Amino acid sequence: MDPCIFCRIAQGMEPSYPVFENKHVLAFLDNNPFTQGHTLVIPKRHYINMFDIDEEALEEVVSVVHLLVKRYEKIIGMSGVDILNLSGVDGQQTVYHFHIHIIPRFPADNLVSWIKSIPRVESDLKSTQKKLMSD
Numbered sequence: 001m002d003p004c005i006f007c008r009i010a011q012g013m014e015p016s017y018p019v020f021e022n023k024h025v026l027a028f029l030d031n032n033p034f035t036q037g038h039t040l041v042i043p044k045r046h047y048i049n050m051f052d053i054d055e056e057a058l059e060e061v062v063s064v065v066h067l068l069v070k071r072y073e074k075i076i077g078m079s080g081v082d083i084l085n086l087s088g089v090d091g092q093q094t095v096y097h098f099h100i101h102i103i104p105r106f107p108a109d110n111l112v113s114w115i116k117s118i119p120r121v122e123s124d125l126k127s128t129q130k131k132l133m134s135d
């Protein structure tokens with residue numbers, strides 16, 4: 001048996017609540033929803049996370065994310081949305097099969113999604129910019 005739970009879901013070997021499927025992508029409800037309609041969108045092919053997914057697979061997943069956001073806006077009347085990917089141990093990834101969360105937001109849903117920022121230091125921004133733009 002495939003050890004990856006999301007591969008098993010994509011193969012129909014584990015129960016899930018799918019909301020969309022095409023040749024390469026599956027979307028299903030998160031088992032532990034943050035809000036109504038909290039959805040996970042995955043490539044059917046196994047990729048670990050943002051570090052190894054190829055550009056074509058990522059584009060296919062993001063395209064479905066966009067389609068579902070527009071659909072959910074009409075169907076469940078969400079007034080906002082959080083799109084979230086967690087990659088790697090320090091990114092707090094828990095299932096090691098690439099996935100993007102669609103977290104519908106509603107007025108007064110009491111979900112706190114803002115991450116506290118570190119203090120702004122101008123010289124750090126400049127040196128970080130320089131580092132990130134070099135090859």
Ligand SMILES: [Zn+2]
Pocket residue numbers: 004005006007008045046047096097
């Ligand atoms: Zn997998």
